[in-house]
Amino acid sequence: MDLNKEQLLAFYKNMVTIRAFESKAVELFAAGQIPGFVHLYLGEEAIATGVCACLEKTDYIASTHRGHGHLISKGGNLNFMMAELFGRTTGYCKGKGGSMHIADVDLGILGANGIVGAGMPIATGAAFACKYKENGAVAVAFFGDGASDRATFHESLNLASIWKLPVVFVCENNGWAISNAQKDHQNVTDISDRATAYGIPGVSVDGNDVIAVFEAADAAIERARRGDGPTLVECKSWRWRGHFEGDPGAYKDPKDQEEWLAKDPIPRLEKNLLKLKYATKAELDKITAAAQEEIEAAIKFAGESPQPDPQEVLTDVYAD
Amino acid sequence: MKQMTYAEAIRDGMRVEMQRDPNVYLAGEDVAQFGGCFGVTAGLYDEFGPKRVMNTPISEAVIVGHAVGAAAAGLRPIAEIMFVDFMGCCMDELFNQAAKMRYMFGGKARVPMVVRTPCGAGMGAAAQHSQCIESWFTHIPGVKTVMPGTPADAKGLMIAAIRDDNPVMYIEHKQLLPVPGDVPEGEYAVPLGKADIKRVGSDITIVTWSWMLQKCLAAAEELAKRGINVEIVDPRTLVPLDKDAILKSVGKTGKLLIVHEEVKTSGFGGEIAALVAEEGFDYLDAPIARLTPPDTPIPFSPILEGAYLPSEEKIIKAVEAFF
DSSP: OOOOHHHHHHHHHHHHHHHHHHHHHHHHHHTTOSOSOOOOOTTOHHHHHHHHTTOOTTSEEEOOSSOHHHHHHTTOOHHHHHHHHHTOTTSTTTTSSOGGGOOBGGGTBOOOOSSTTOHHHHHHHHHHHHHHHTOOOOEEEEEETTGGGSHHHHHHHHHHHHTTOSEEEEEEEOSEETTEEHHHHOSOSOGGGGGGGGTSOEEEEETTOHHHHHHHHHHHHHHHHHTOOOEEEEEEOOOOSOSSTTOOOTTSOHHHHHHHHTTOHHHHHHHHHHHTTSSOHHHHHHHHHHHHHHHHHHHHHHHHSOOOOGGGGGSSSSOO | OEEEEHHHHHHHHHHHHHHHOTTEEEEETTOSTTOOTTSTTTTHHHHHOTTTEEEOOSOHHHHHHHHHHHHHTTOEEEEEOSSGGGGGGSHIIIIIIIHHHHHHTTTOOOOOEEEEEEEOOSSSOOTTSSOOOHHHHHTSTTOEEEOOOSHHHHHHHHHHHHHSSSEEEEEEEGGGTTOEEEEOOSSOOOOTTOOEEEEOOSSEEEEEOTHHHHHHHHHHHHHHHTTOOEEEEEOSEEESOOHHHHHHHHHHHSOEEEEOSSOSTTOHHHHHHHHHHHHSGGGOSSOOEEEOOOSSOOOSSHHHHHHHSOOHHHHHHHHHTTO
């Protein structure tokens, strides 16, 4: 597939924005400015970027505990995201959700999720609603290699396959289920092999190659929109950080880590852009600098935003 | 008014709302042509077709979980779980997802869904198909819990549950399904959070719901013959709970017996007792009593099951112990 200059530059901008957001989150968490748990997407930026580039605003995603990249890629507002990490009233969830529960239902973002594997049934249901309403929209469930061992994986793929739902299951195989390497928690190498059990297509792609991710996602999403049912897309990548900030990741072999750091998806796209002469190095650096500025502005917005009124604990439990 | 059974009344409630609102649909195990394990959904498939009455695989997590996503995306699912005992297979979807979505998202989501599920003992179905576990659900902020005890309430609460913009656990009792009664026709809704005084009396208040309501009503007739005039308060919905109705009744009678089919420890009766102790202590002229099954799994043998369950005789004895 020929991706044009604008598309590839948009990928680049999105990836460096995620990178900047997450890099700052490392610093802010270490400085004690972000309470709770933070799970970072560093190294996996190509996946959300490539997948969400195929989606419309009216499409749905269900995200994970490692959700910042998905949210940014689906159009999430950086100020509201950062303010939510800070627990401020201006945050997406008024400070009630935090990093693990950021959502923007108007953008089709049905939430990050603190429960591993919980997004798949939700995306399946959103896809059911799309089919029921015949509105042409689709849903994407993001989940990790660890989540592919959960019962919700089986139940969701099975139901989606018999009901032919417009949903794409995007497995972000980052090699690790917390401290368990993939080979220690499942007896398959390609998680996409599991698609066979549901009679649906399954593909594995290099998750650090945004173009490969886009092409696989685009085919799967088009198939879903046509009414031909779900696809399992496995994107192989690597979690650069520990499971959460504060986990030094001592269980990783430093050699593996080094090898994967060298496969950084951003320089890889950069090389491509330069080769195609879609941009000069200076132009790309400018895009990166602009992204970093946006994140700085988001941090300023978050830091200057008011803390919630303690009375807020009581609101939003039930809809009237 | 029309005579119908409790099961027909539940179905009538679903039918009325499915006719009124095209976004209402029903999904669950064997709910389509088969009509549900207890026949409650019989005929709905023929009336509304395969788009709106859907069989699912034996997959409780995705039955409830897909309903969360569908509700967040604008539909109004009725998800059937064949026995309340199977809720253990889908609790995450209820208590971490459906219940908390609105709050976690800062009030920016709506999750209008009903989980319909039968509870209760009395048919020799043993420990995994007979339980009452309503306090599992009342303990979850964000979920409403509905437990109709008559055909009219079964219909009215079903309509209100479907129209509610929150996740609602609608728990019907297997023993009540064939029970007949007068049921209002058409769009009859019973507001959630409004108790009903099922019997007016002056000597003692019994708070009870679901099948135990019928047992208590029968016991009250016998007690009347013995000179004890029982008032029966049926909260109908445990969350939201009509506290005022309970306190008002206890204020009138000065005595409170709570009868439920859940086991005693951490059962919802403890919550009602605490409510009256905290807010109605001065009304009481005797200690509060609870009549419940013992803290055991439910046995299979009809003899043992009978020993387990509160009965008319046990209720009469528990009331007479006050006097």
